[in-house]
Amino acid sequence: MRLSLISWVLSAALLIGTSAAAQGIASPVIAFPSTDQVLQGQVAITGTTDIPNFASAELDFSYLADETNARFLIQMMTTPIANNVLATWDTTSVSDSDYFLLLRVDLTNGTFQDAKVTVKVRNYTALPSPSPTVSPTVFALQIPTPILLSPTATPTLAPLPTPTLLPPNPIATNEDEFFTEFWRGGIIVLLLFFAFGLAIRLRRS
Secondary structure, three states: OHHHHHHHHHHHHHHHHHHHHHHHHOOOEEEEOOOOEEEOOEEEEEEEOOOOOEEEEEEEEEEOOOOOOOOEEEEEEOOOOOOEEEEEEEHHHOOOEEEEEEEEEEEOOOOEEEEEEEEEEOOOOOOOOOOOOOOOOOOOOOOOOOOOOOOOOOOOOOOOOOOOOOOOOOOOOOHHHHHHHHHHHHHHHHHHHHHHHHHHHHHHO
């Protein structure tokens, strides 16, 4: 009797612990996109809604800057999904901004569990260009190639020409002949003047 009571208590505790563990550990998951990821075009959102007591699920988005937290439906789900595509979101239908993605799973006991990530939609806004990676410059040491110079021949000096002595000038005069000719010419000039003056004088008489 005592053993039966102990077995019943252990079985009940095990069932209660298993149910509590299942409700405390299992939760919905958005696997893609990750937090603060930039999205463009058609985006396949993947995750898991297959948790205990699943009743239904929905995937919504809301503007991050909207304080009212208004939600817009992307996809309703009536069957649990385990690590697969939850919905395809056409991000071109919304403006470029920052958004919340909210995955809510409603449970059969009237409660719900959420998974949420923030994303950035950038279809019409230019994305910043990544900074160029500057690779270190490797300076190669260049060793000049030695050039062998052949010795040049020593120039040979040409012999200077030997001056040739000119023969004596046959018409050259020495100093004595010069003075003799000078006085002879002077005498001839005086005689010419004398004869010229005499001729003029005779003509006048």
